[in-house]
Amino acid sequence: MVMQQAVIILVALLAILIAWLASNATEVKPGAAITVRKHYSVNSTLLSPALSSSFVKSAPDAGLLEFLEQSRAATNSTPGVLLMLAKSTVFRSLQRYLGWTRPDASGFLSMASLYVGSEEQFRSILPPSSPGGGLLDVGSGTGSETAKIASALSVSPEDVTCLESSVQLQRTLRSRGFRAPDAPPAGGSYSAVSLLNVLDRCDDPHGALQLAIDSVAPGGTVLVALVLPFSALVHEGKFLSKWSKANTRKPLKPFKLARGGGNKPFEEGMASFLATLAAEHPRLELERWTRLPYVSSGDTKKSHYIMDMALMAFKVGPGVIGEKWEGERGGKEEEFVGEDAGEVAGEVAGEDAGEGAEEVADKDAPQAFEEEEPPAMPEACRNKKDDKLFSFLATTLKRDAGAGWGDVLDAGGGFGSLCWLLRQSGVSTVTEVTAATDGIYGSNDLTRAAAALPHVSIEAGNWRDPAFLPGRTWDVVVADYLLGAVEMHWPHGADGMMDRLLATVKPGGYLLISGLEPYEFVLDMDKPADRLVLDVESIGESAAFIAGESTYREIPMEWVVRQIERFPEEFRVVGSEQFVMKLSPKSLTSQIKYAKSTAKKIRDPAFKRAFLERVAVLEKEVNAWKGVNKNGRNYGIVVQRKI
Incomplete structure (x- = not known):
């Protein structure tokens, strides 16, 4: 009897379920x-x-x-x-x-x-x-x-x-x-x-x-x-x-x-x-x-x-996978960490198409690795990594050109750009140009590092000299933070430098430019973290000016693009991108050292004393600062010379 009642209840429930399903079923x-x-x-x-x-x-x-x-x-x-x-x-x-x-x-x-x-x-x-x-x-x-x-x-x-x-x-x-x-x-x-x-x-x-x-x-x-x-x-x-x-x-x-x-x-x-x-x-x-x-x-x-x-x-x-590039720029060390320029906030409304979308289990991210450098790689390059800006330049070039790099001119050579170029496939020859003799941009150290590399040559000279490398052209020309350094070797010569760079590119070739947006373009003096960066930067540059020393003068990306747009029939901008620059206490400390050493070169005792006192105040602020400023920007531009 109990079994029969159970069967009746089960059949009734099944009938109700079928009726419910039928009532909710619509034409597909x-x-x-x-x-x-x-x-x-x-x-x-x-x-x-x-x-x-x-x-x-x-x-x-x-x-x-x-x-x-x-x-x-x-x-x-x-x-x-x-x-x-x-x-x-x-x-x-x-x-x-x-x-x-x-x-x-x-x-x-x-x-x-x-x-x-x-x-x-x-x-x-x-x-x-x-x-x-x-x-x-x-x-x-x-x-x-x-x-x-x-x-x-x-x-x-x-x-x-x-x-x-x-x-x-x-x-x-x-x-x-x-x-x-x-x-x-x-x-x-x-x-x-x-x-x-x-x-x-x-x-x-x-x-x-x-x-x-x-x-x-x-x-x-x-x-x-x-x-x-x-x-x-x-x-x-x-x-x-x-x-x-x-x-x-x-x-x-x-x-x-x-x-x-x-x-x-x-x-x-x-x-x-x-x-x-x-x-x-x-x-x-x-x-x-x-x-x-x-x-x-x-x-x-x-x-x-x-x-x-x-x-x-x-x-x-x-x-080689790399996320950070660190280097000294005239005694002022900058630390660049590439970050995405934007973040997509959009979300697909409703559900995925169909009910059976597949997914992969959440796994811990495996550790990134570095392959062993080839034996011919200079010792100075073994611990250097390529940042996102370098990757952007290389990838944009590959997408647009397709073929290899060919003969390359590094118009403002240093170990950062040299090591990057040595890691690129398709590079036939590299010509490194530098106006300095010592340091990471100096011809002495570059010559020693490239001694075992027959396809790399070092040229010491100044682009302001019309007799320096006249009439020569290359498949790819690299200007890695070169425009910001022009002021040190060619005062007020940024426009002349651009003309020299464009003239060195073969028809059908490419110009790869990296640079730093001037701090005053991207930082706000009313924000404490930005003010500290601006103060540290300006004290060093002011001390250099009064001491009669040349210093860097960063060139904004919009200025560079305007220079290229002067010749619309001959050159085109293939791509450009800005990247977040991280300024840490470490990098500001390096700039403080630069400001202090430059201020000591001021001849007027009163000026020197005032500058050193101001540097000491800023040094205390930097030592007390524990944050990271991500408001700075550097940029990359890829330009082609039309055939």
Whole structure:
């Protein structure tokens, strides 16, 4: 009797559930149509020549058409809609009441599947062969796309390692014959590492990229798929989360775009992403890329969803990763830390397309590493690193020129720029010019350092002399903080120096300029931290003026651009960028030392005493200051001489 009552109650509850599902079931609308013009093409006028030339045009394929038909058929009947609605209800319940993650709930219920590309589309941008062996796929989901990449690379399933946070999806991956460990493998020498739509859904995108770089063999491939415009959200399981949508938050270590982002055109989003990548991971060299629709099978509202996606294949080069450059400038040490010029605050409204978006588990960022310098590298270069400004110049040049550097003139040579140039591939010869004899910019030390480098020559001279290197031209000319130092060797000669620089560039060649925005352009005297920097800077320069000493005179970026725009038919600005400069107590202490030593050269005793007293007051303020000023700016400009 009790059993019969239980069966009746169960049947009644099931009937109520079916009735509820039927009453809430609505007609599923078809997803947006996919067209070549909208989803596979790019506007080449918005791309640099190098980025345009590396683009591979794709088109809808048979695999995508089959995927769309399966998605349509799954919701083309009342039973299909009821099943989809039931799964959606359980999917949300698992996250709200059990705190399951989105991938775990999706994997358990076999929810929406995703389509990135066909095997042929992967093969069209991947290299014919790569060193090492095997494939590492980060954020594999169900493994459907992993299998295509493995086939395109001719990698057997047993040589495929998948990293997936969902325990349920790990089981699915193992059933396909892939390895699916619970944690990232230590080291590795894979021929390729793939991250398909992972970077915008994980807590540490730079850590995920560094994992890929560390895991691939030198010269191997990193394959990245990314929805553009870039918008990062992390989905997580949370008990009693909102019923209407999966619990989301911003990443713990966000991927900050170097230039804009948000609702920008696809092409601008691509350029912004690559600029950030070049600054943070300069070893990644873009080989080929394509534009594809990122398609998710549908739900109770639409048969499928579409987002714009870039699929990119990078070669892992031998570059050295570096985040900070420190150097002395006439006794005034500056510390530069490249930071992103902007941060995208935009967030995609609502949920991701479909309920089964994949995510990678939050892992601790692996430690960055430096490769051993080649034996011919001078000892003075072994501990120097390339900052984001140097990376911007090199990457912008590569994107626009495509070919190697050729013959290079370092028009204001020093160990910072020399060491950077020695690390660039494609440099045939380097001519280092300096007007000094001693110090890190001096011809004596540079000559000793380059003695074992037959492709490096040191030229001592002053550009104000018309007889110095007359008529010679180079493929690439570098002016690394040169314009700010002109005043010391060519008073009021900044415009003349610009003319000399432009004249040394071969037709079709490039001029790379770095500089420091004058403090008075970017700092505010009414702000205490800015006032201290301005006071320390001005006391040193004033002391030098009264002592009859030459000093630096920084040139603003807008002035440099105006000089180039005088010749619109002959030169064009390829790209320019400003970078945050960190001024620490250490750098201000160095400037205090410069001011003190310069003030001692003042001949008038009263002036000297007054200056030294003021320097002593500022020195106490600097010693008491524990902060870091990030209001300063340095800049990089890439210019081409037209053919």
